[in-house]
Amino acid sequence: MAAREVAIGFTLNGRPASARVETHHNLVDLLRRFDLFGARESCGQGMCGCCTALVDGVAVSGCLTLALLVDGKSIETVEGLDAGGNLGVVQQAFIDEGAFQCGFCTPGFVLMTCDLLKRNRDPSDAEIRDHLAGNLCRCAAYPEILRAVKAAARRMR
Amino acid sequence: MTVERTMPAGQVGRSVKRLEARKKVSGRAEYVHNIVAPGMLHVKVLRGVHAHARIKSIDTSAAKAMPGVFAVFTGEDIRALVAEPYFGPAFHDQPALALDKVRHFGEPVAAVVAEDPYVAAEAARAIACEYEELEAVLDEVEAMTSPVIVHEVLKPAGMFPDLKHLQGKRHTNIALDYQLRRGDVDAAFAAADHVFEHEFHTQQVMHTPLEPMVSLAIPDGDNLTIHTASQSPSFVRIEIARLLGWPENRVRVKVPHLGGGFGAKLYIKLEALVAFLALLTRRPVKWSLTMEEQFYTITKHASTFRVKSAVTNDGRVTGRRCEVFWNGGAYADIGPRVTQKSGFTAPGPYDIENVSIDSYALYTNRPPAGALRGFGIPQLVWAYESHTDMIARGLGIDPLEFRRKNILREGRPQATGTKLRDAEISGVLEKLAERLEWSKPFDRGTGTIRRGRGIAVGFKASIAPTTSMAIVNIGGDGSATLSMSTVDMGQGSDTAMAQIAAEVLNLETEKIRVVHPDTDTTPYDMATLGSRSTFHMGHAVLRAAEHARAQLAEMAASLGTPDGSNYSFADLFKKKYGMQAGNVVGVGSFIPDYASPARGTGLSDNITPFWMVGGTGVEVEVDTETGRFDVLRMINAADLGRPLNPAIVETQLSGGALMQYGFTRFEEMTFDNGVLLNPSFADYKIPGFNDIPRDIENHIVEARQKSGPFGAKGVGESATFGVSPAIANAIHDAVGVRLTSLPITPEAVFNALRAMEKE
Numbered sequence: 001m002a003a004r005e006v007a008i009g010f011t012l013n014g015r016p017a018s019a020r021v022e023t024h025h026n027l028v029d030l031l032r033r034f035d036l037f038g039a040r041e042s043c044g045q046g047m048c049g050c051c052t053a054l055v056d057g058v059a060v061s062g063c064l065t066l067a068l069l070v071d072g073k074s075i076e077t078v079e080g081l082d083a084g085g086n087l088g089v090v091q092q093a094f095i096d097e098g099a100f101q102c103g104f105c106t107p108g109f110v111l112m113t114c115d116l117l118k119r120n121r122d123p124s125d126a127e128i129r130d131h132l133a134g135n136l137c138r139c140a141a142y143p144e145i146l147r148a149v150k151a152a153a154r155r156m157r
Numbered sequence: 158m159t160v161e162r163t164m165p166a167g168q169v170g171r172s173v174k175r176l177e178a179r180k181k182v183s184g185r186a187e188y189v190h191n192i193v194a195p196g197m198l199h200v201k202v203l204r205g206v207h208a209h210a211r212i213k214s215i216d217t218s219a220a221k222a223m224p225g226v227f228a229v230f231t232g233e234d235i236r237a238l239v240a241e242p243y244f245g246p247a248f249h250d251q252p253a254l255a256l257d258k259v260r261h262f263g264e265p266v267a268a269v270v271a272e273d274p275y276v277a278a279e280a281a282r283a284i285a286c287e288y289e290e291l292e293a294v295l296d297e298v299e300a301m302t303s304p305v306i307v308h309e310v311l312k313p314a315g316m317f318p319d320l321k322h323l324q325g326k327r328h329t330n331i332a333l334d335y336q337l338r339r340g341d342v343d344a345a346f347a348a349a350d351h352v353f354e355h356e357f358h359t360q361q362v363m364h365t366p367l368e369p370m371v372s373l374a375i376p377d378g379d380n381l382t383i384h385t386a387s388q389s390p391s392f393v394r395i396e397i398a399r400l401l402g403w404p405e406n407r408v409r410v411k412v413p414h415l416g417g418g419f420g421a422k423l424y425i426k427l428e429a430l431v432a433f434l435a436l437l438t439r440r441p442v443k444w445s446l447t448m449e450e451q452f453y454t455i456t457k458h459a460s461t462f463r464v465k466s467a468v469t470n471d472g473r474v475t476g477r478r479c480e481v482f483w484n485g486g487a488y489a490d491i492g493p494r495v496t497q498k499s500g501f502t503a504p505g506p507y508d509i510e511n512v513s514i515d516s517y518a519l520y521t522n523r524p525p526a527g528a529l530r531g532f533g534i535p536q537l538v539w540a541y542e543s544h545t546d547m548i549a550r551g552l553g554i555d556p557l558e559f560r561r562k563n564i565l566r567e568g569r570p571q572a573t574g575t576k577l578r579d580a581e582i583s584g585v586l587e588k589l590a591e592r593l594e595w596s597k598p599f600d601r602g603t604g605t606i607r608r609g610r611g612i613a614v615g616f617k618a619s620i621a622p623t624t625s626m627a628i629v630n631i632g633g634d635g636s637a638t639l640s641m642s643t644v645d646m647g648q649g650s651d652t653a654m655a656q657i658a659a660e661v662l663n664l665e666t667e668k669i670r671v672v673h674p675d676t677d678t679t680p681y682d683m684a685t686l687g688s689r690s691t692f693h694m695g696h697a698v699l700r701a702a703e704h705a706r707a708q709l710a711e712m713a714a715s716l717g718t719p720d721g722s723n724y725s726f727a728d729l730f731k732k733k734y735g736m737q738a739g740n741v742v743g744v745g746s747f748i749p750d751y752a753s754p755a756r757g758t759g760l761s762d763n764i765t766p767f768w769m770v771g772g773t774g775v776e777v778e779v780d781t782e783t784g785r786f787d788v789l790r791m792i793n794a795a796d797l798g799r800p801l802n803p804a805i806v807e808t809q810l811s812g813g814a815l816m817q818y819g820f821t822r823f824e825e826m827t828f829d830n831g832v833l834l835n836p837s838f839a840d841y842k843i844p845g846f847n848d849i850p851r852d853i854e855n856h857i858v859e860a861r862q863k864s865g866p867f868g869a870k871g872v873g874e875s876a877t878f879g880v881s882p883a884i885a886n887a888i889h890d891a892v893g894v895r896l897t898s899l900p901i902t903p904e905a906v907f908n909a910l911r912a913m914e915k916e
């Protein structure tokens with residue numbers, strides 16, 4: 001494998017970071033090197049949302065995002081949400097509503113919910129479902145997730 | 158959700174939040190996939206491309222020559238390390254890497270290890286394997302008589318007495334033939350006013366836990382540590398020790414959280430290969446499957462069920478003959494247990510005097526099938542509850558009335574002869590009827606949009622006889638640690654078991670620390686499967702906590718604390734040891750009573766420690782022009798005894814039902830001549846947010862499992878039982894067509910509608 005290493009610099013959860021990555025490495029590979037495991041690979045095809053991270057504020061599938069493309073960008077992961085020691089509103093709502101079982105999909109749902117509520121403080125059920133339709137939960141905690149998103153929206157209003 | 162009776166105030170019965178909730182919402186829960194060991198190598202395997210083929214040659218030279226490749230191994234290299242490298246819980250039939258033959262599409266043939274997983278993957282593609290293709294047998298009924306034989310000789314593992322007679326058998330694909338005979342079925346059919354006979358099919362599906370299977374083996378001197386996403390750490394330890402000829406104490410198995418299991422991560426899966434490769438390389442070896450690879454590893458049985466009933470004019474079922482064929486795929490895994498444990502409930506939760514059951518586990522050239530949430534029961538309920546409606550409709554009796562007339566009631570013998578105890582089958586049925594307002598008029602729609610309702614109930618025996626053990630350790634400051642080998646794969650066992658310990662010790666659940674499975678320190682547990690943990694481990698934890706409490710009481714007495722006075726645990730330790738020091742260790746173990754079914758008759762007067770009961774009612778709306786249908790309402794009800802944690806119980810009900818909903822409506826592994834066509838989420842769809850019913854209710858039916866810990870029993874599977882037949886029954890109610898194969902796609906409904914029009 002003719003690997004080519006590239007040096008990249010980026011902001012990671014608010015702090016400057018740099019790494020040397022090979023051209024085929026994806027964002028999940030990169031985050032693992034910083035001991036961040038919240039974005040995790042499951043389907044590897046952009047179908048499940050387990051690998052979600054925010055790049056310059058836009059939610060992306062980490063499994064389909066080449067690491068070298070985040071050069072110069074700002075990355076936020078689920079681990080950044082409680083940086084100050086307090087859980088974010090969305091995270092707390094997920095706990096209160098029991099919106100997960102195994103928790104493997106949870107970081108992706110939490111980030112996508114933050115993404116939704118940033119733009120829409122009062123989403124309808126249909127808007128919530130549509131926004132989260134790219135995330136899969138095999139434990140099928142969907143009814144609880146819907147409640148959690150609504151609870152978080154209420155608290156943020 | 159309604160909880161019909163609240164528990165006394167305390168730890169048990171409280172909707173305690175999951176102990177690990179904070180870690181899960183912040184992405185910090187531990188999963189095996191997070192673990193990195195110094196010097197770790199990654200495995201990638203080359204997989205076979207035929208359903209059945211002889212391996213003529215394997216050329217690994219190009220792969221070995223690639224820069225960054227540490228080593229390449231074939232089945233023969235494994236055989237040089239371990240003469241008999243075959244594993245499995247029921248049969249020792251599965252090699253870690255194929256030997257001589259591949260028996261299903263996607264079977265591992267050769268393995269590359271490298272520090273960089275991308276290098277390992279590229280090298281695996283560079284291995285050249287030559288095959289001589291063999292004829293394959295893919296269908297479970299054909300496998301009964303096919304000249305194609307999957308395994309030359311049968312090798313039962315010896316753990317299960319009802320498999321012993323298969324030792325050394327040749328020329329057969331039958332990996333278990335379970336028989337039950339009660340009463341006189343022939344006479345019942347001869348005397349019947351009506352005879353109904355139907356055949357039902359289910360498709361092969363996959364669990365697809367979102368955390369793909371992953372195992373990491375780390376050699377350490379004479380010992381081996383295996384970190385694995387497994388539901389059965391104790392079994393992994395025993396099986397790896399057996400394969401290596403080691404004592405158990407040289408194998409350490411550790412399991413953190415699981416990102417879903419659903420039966421996929423049971424018994425032994427990736428652990429054998431990583432253990433062998435770690436010993437061969439003397440390096441830590443990690444094997445992380447992709448989503449695609451999971452489809453080649455374990456699946457849910459496809460099945461064919463032929464059911465025939467003798468019925469009187471007034472709607473009493475007097476006899477039933479069941480023939481069930483389970484498509485076990487190329488390796489038995491736990492399939493023979495599914496065949497027996499589920500097989501004996503095949504006639505359904507009905508009071509039928511004369512019963513005959515033949516249930517066959519079959520080897521075929523498909524990816525192996527094992528346990529999946531329900532352990533065969535959803536396949537059976539699909540058939541018998543569709544059949545039940547078909548009989549009722551055939552007789553012109555309301556399906557609910559027909560069920561009421563025949564339902565198995567408390568104290569009456571089930572097919573095996575075991576009398577029903579603490580099983581609210583009619584309670585579940587009545588709850589569904591009440592919520593659907595069955596007796597009230599119902600808007601059936603008009604024109605091309607038609608509505609219908611359907612109902613279905615099922616039941617399941619627990620897995621016996623199996624053992625659970627637990628340790629409760631009270632430290633010098635009075636804090637409690639619970640050690641057990643139950644695996645929390647999302648079902649909430651850490652929390653529920655901590656609640657039991659907390660209740661006994663009069664502590665707050667949130668203050669109990671639960672130690673995850675580590676066979677060096679956590680005691681034996683048979684496995685986290687079949688909704689057995691609440692009951693079995695629940696009892697073990699209860700006993701361990703009581704044992705600790707009794708020792709503390711003794712300590713108090715010996716220190717002169719007056720009987721009945723309040724004392725803190727910490728004060729006792731301080732008084733006894735003069736400082737914060739010491740421990741009290743409570744141990745508990747549990748194995749329920751059980752009588753295994755007699756060979757030949759299949760009868761037993763104590764076939765299970767408890768029954769799980771679940772049912773579903775739905776309202777559907779069908780577009781008769783296109784076959785599209787929506788489930789407008791879904792009502793799930795279950796008897797789970799008394800809920801230890803109502804909120805977690807509800808997620809188990811709704812999660813189980815929604816998983817089965819995917820299996821009912823669209824999930825299907827499709828094959829072309831044994832080649833799997835859709836092993837990925839791009840091609841194999843699981844339910845997402847827009848695929849599930851909008852209106853879902855879950856009900857815990859008032860009940861108490863008198864023999865259970867605090868009146869509780871298992872719940873993880875119960876809501877799966879009724880989903881598929883309830884939907885088929887509702888579609889029939891709406892538009893008059895009967896679907897007998899899963900999945901029920903709009904296309905299947907469309908075709909059935911057009912076929913009906915032609916008739």
Ligand code: FES
Nearest residue numbers: 042044046049063
């Ligand atoms: S792993 Fe990236 S979307 Fe599924």
Ligand code: FES
Nearest residue numbers: 101103137138139
């Ligand atoms: S909580 Fe298990 S996949 Fe969503």
